[in-house]
Every structure is written in structure tokens, then in C-alpha cells.
Amino acid sequence: MEWINYVVWAIAILILVWLVIDAFRIETTYDHDLLVSSVEGEIEKEILDHAHPATPGQGGS
Amino acid sequence: MATDVAVPSAASAAPKRLSLLRVLGPMHVWALGVGIVLVGEFMGWNFTVAKGGVFGALVACWFSGILYSCVAMIDSEVSSTVASAGGQYAQAKHILGPLAAFNIALFIIFEYCMLAAGDSLVVGAIVNSLDPALSPTPFVVLTIAFLAWLNYRGVHTSLTFNFIITAIAFITILVLIVGAEFWNPGAITQTEALFAQPPGSADPKMPYGWLGILAALQFGIWYYLGIEGTCQTAEECRSAPRALPVGTMSGLITLLVAATLTWYICTSLVNWITLGESLYPLYDAAVNTGKQWLMVVLWIGTVLSCLASANGCINDASRAWFAMGRDQFIPRWFGGVHPRYKTPYRAILFLVPIMIAFGYTGLLDQVITFSIISGCLIYFIMPLNMIRFRRLYPMDSIKRGYVSPFHPLPSYVLFAFVSLTFLAMYFGYWRNLVAALVFYGLCSIWFVMHRFKYVDRAKLYTMPWPRPKGY
Numbered sequence: 001m002e003w004i005n006y007v008v009w010a011i012a013i014l015i016l017v018w019l020v021i022d023a024f025r026i027e028t029t030y031d032h033d034l035l036v037s038s039v040e041g042e043i044e045k046e047i048l049d050h051a052h053p054a055t056p057g058q059g060g061s
Numbered sequence: 062m063a064t065d066v067a068v069p070s071a072a073s074a075a076p077k078r079l080s081l082l083r084v085l086g087p088m089h090v091w092a093l094g095v096g097i098v099l100v101g102e103f104m105g106w107n108f109t110v111a112k113g114g115v116f117g118a119l120v121a122c123w124f125s126g127i128l129y130s131c132v133a134m135i136d137s138e139v140s141s142t143v144a145s146a147g148g149q150y151a152q153a154k155h156i157l158g159p160l161a162a163f164n165i166a167l168f169i170i171f172e173y174c175m176l177a178a179g180d181s182l183v184v185g186a187i188v189n190s191l192d193p194a195l196s197p198t199p200f201v202v203l204t205i206a207f208l209a210w211l212n213y214r215g216v217h218t219s220l221t222f223n224f225i226i227t228a229i230a231f232i233t234i235l236v237l238i239v240g241a242e243f244w245n246p247g248a249i250t251q252t253e254a255l256f257a258q259p260p261g262s263a264d265p266k267m268p269y270g271w272l273g274i275l276a277a278l279q280f281g282i283w284y285y286l287g288i289e290g291t292c293q294t295a296e297e298c299r300s301a302p303r304a305l306p307v308g309t310m311s312g313l314i315t316l317l318v319a320a321t322l323t324w325y326i327c328t329s330l331v332n333w334i335t336l337g338e339s340l341y342p343l344y345d346a347a348v349n350t351g352k353q354w355l356m357v358v359l360w361i362g363t364v365l366s367c368l369a370s371a372n373g374c375i376n377d378a379s380r381a382w383f384a385m386g387r388d389q390f391i392p393r394w395f396g397g398v399h400p401r402y403k404t405p406y407r408a409i410l411f412l413v414p415i416m417i418a419f420g421y422t423g424l425l426d427q428v429i430t431f432s433i434i435s436g437c438l439i440y441f442i443m444p445l446n447m448i449r450f451r452r453l454y455p456m457d458s459i460k461r462g463y464v465s466p467f468h469p470l471p472s473y474v475l476f477a478f479v480s481l482t483f484l485a486m487y488f489g490y491w492r493n494l495v496a497a498l499v500f501y502g503l504c505s506i507w508f509v510m511h512r513f514k515y516v517d518r519a520k521l522y523t524m525p526w527p528r529p530k531g532y
Contacts, residue, residue: 009199012199012206016206023407030400036396039387040146040296040388
């Protein structure tokens, strides 16, 4: 049964290597500013717009 | 799942801004919450029996049920409005301020990272119990690597997977109850005999009286620990104001039913002393039915519950780390989104070696205790968060997907019950508790004295909320 240990190690290492290679590919292909361009609050804007479609005098902090 | 691929060569077609994919519904939120928690029915809760006896365990089960009902109500209201990755972190940032938010994020990350490590350790131990030749370590690493890969590839796939395995694990509990012929007491279940006090021995019902029940409270939270993680996916829900309350509340109801059924079937099949020391109480209950097929079913249920828990934990810890990165509470680099899978891939990758390292230690009890302490620290801050939220944003100022009833009662009850749980924890694990508080205190000093200098405060609050009352 010990051979199963080696198979499991091999699968785990393959998965981890795939993750690292894919991340490296993304880092070298895409612009850093695009990758970190996510901002908080896009959903809340929709919620508030829906709740108060024309409330004057409201703004973010 | 939808991919929305950004092709780098076609600059004009590339999105200007990346965001997490909004594909989740109430089913996924349920799968995340119940998936993380259900492992607590398969192991851990039964230590309440050793401390408080069978009735003490039931009191702890329902006491913790009330505590987590308060958690779910508070979470549902606030997160249906603050629909951002990071959940309680984002809530605290807007309501209590950066230092509270930083601490909550750390609590979340350590709670879930350590729980994921603990789950993978159990998977390794279960496999090892099949055949001693099977080493637990490669299975620990494979569990974390596979689930991290799943999370990396997309939130819809990983939480759909979680839904399937969580549902199967839950069904195995029902199968055990039916297999034990609950409608025919005395045939397989031995409730009356097991609850009776043997001559000259302690009473199994409450062997140590009310003090035993107090001691049992620290393990009662195993029944529900982690349900608060549902709001980590807020930013990825198609409709957060609907999906989060529905998913969280239905998840809590599922857990209340599962916890009570688990208590009933285990105490009706296993002697209280054996049950109080068992590593896998539901599996041991299946063994006592004498039915081989039930043992196989519960073995499968135990493994699946561990996988579901670890999967949900990787999801939640990575969202909290990602949210902190996005706000520059840690380097901005960690706030990266995968352009194809729309997942916080850098946060997921960064946490993998940490979880594997905790898993490598093999110190299951220490890892789990730190996770529980971190979770309880979140519950300490939640009532303050809720009371201040209602004060700053009264009912007519902001739309809520869910309104917590009886406010501020749930906040006071939560605070009182968590204080009692901490008291119980102090008696059993005071060193761990003090060590955790010192650790988080040092982290806070680092944040205030050093890290906060790098935070761009103008970009910290980008949600288009109305101005808070009084400002």
C-alpha cells in the first residue's frame, strides 16, 4: 500500500505546481494595475440606487 | 461557469476594472455556512458529554444554538447592506473603524486557516486508520492542494461542489437515525438504559451538576462554529440582500436540526463515558448499531464533512485576506483578482503554505483551540458593531435586505453568552486564551504604529453610503 503515498504526493505536487505556473503566467501577462483594480462598493451602489433612486445630498465618505 | 475572459492582446476588449464574479445564490451561501460547520457534528461536540453529561450536552447544544441565532440575525442584517468581501471585516471597517476591522480580519483568517488545517489533519488520520501503511501527511497536503485548486478555479464550482458533499454528509446523519430504527426504542437505540444511573456510579444525565454544564459550553459551539462565514461571499452573490439572509438562516435551521438529531442518536447508542472521549462520535454510534453498511455510510459522511469544512474555510480566509489587501491593510498586491476565474488568486495561493504548515504540525487540539478562540473573539465585536450600525444608520436611512427582530436584544444576548463561553474556555484553556490575546495585541500594535501609515485613507471608504447620523 505504500505506493499509494507516492501517488498522492505526486498528485498534490502536480496541483501545487499548476497553481504556481498559472499565477506566474497571469503575473507576466497582465498589467499589475488591472489585477488590483477591484474596488469595494459596486454592489452597494446598486442596492442604494434601487432603494433611493433620487435621494439628494448623499455621497460616499 | 461564466468566464468573462480578458484577452490581453485585444486591449480594447479588456475590462478596465476586475471584480469578483457575482454568480452565487442562497444555495451556495447555505453550502458555505453548513459546509464549514457540519464537521462539528461528526466530531468535537461530544466533549460536552464528558463535561456536562447527556443533559448537559443538550443544554450546551441549545445554548450555543441561541448564541448562533443571534450571530445569524446580526450578520444577516449588516451583511445584507455591507455586501463586500471580507464580511465582518468590511462591516467593522465602516462601522467601528480600521483597528477593529484589522483585528476582525485576523480573527477570521486564523479561525478559518486553522480550521482548514484541522480538517485536513482529520482526513489524514481517517485514511491512516484504514491502513497504517498509508501515511497521513500526503493526504493532508493533497486535501489542501486540491481544495485550493478548486477555489482558485472559481467560486461557483467550489461552492457547488461544497453543496453536493455537504448535502450528502447531512443525509448520512439521517440515514443513521433511520438505520438505528428510531421509531422502535429498545431495539437498537438504548436511550433508557444509557440514561439510567448505575449503582455507585455518576449520573450520566448531569454528573457534575451545573458547573459541568458551564464547562460544556466551550465545546457546545462546535455544533455551529463557522456559520458566520456565509457573509464572506457577499460580494460574489447575485443578490446579496436576498441570498445572504436566506442562505444563512436556512443554514442555521439545518444546523439546529442536525445538532439535536446528532445529540439524540449518539446518546442513545453510545455510553456517555465512551462518547465523551470519542474522536468520531457519529461513526462510533454507527458501529454500535452493528450494521456494517451504516459504518461505511458514516465513514463517508465524516470524510465529506471534513472536505466541505476545509473547502469553505479556504474560501472565507482568502476573501478576508483579499479584502485587507484591497484596503492596503496588508500590501495591495494581495488584493489581486484573477482575470479569467475572477477569484482572489493571490490570497488563495498565499494562504496555502500557511495551512499546510499548520497541518504539518500534527497538533490538532492546539490548532482547533486557536481557531475557536479566534471565532469567539469575532462574536465579541459583533454586538458592538450591530448597536453602532443601528445608531449610525437608522432604519429609514439605508435599505436592508433583512431586519433583525427584537433589536438590541440579540446583541445583548450574544455578548452575555459569548462572555460565559469565554469564562468556560478560560477554565480549560487559559494559556491558549492568553497567548491568543497577546498575539492579536502585538499585531494591533504593529498595525497602529507601522502599517496604517501606508493605508490610503481616501480610498478606504468607497461605498456610496449616506452620511452616518450625527456626522
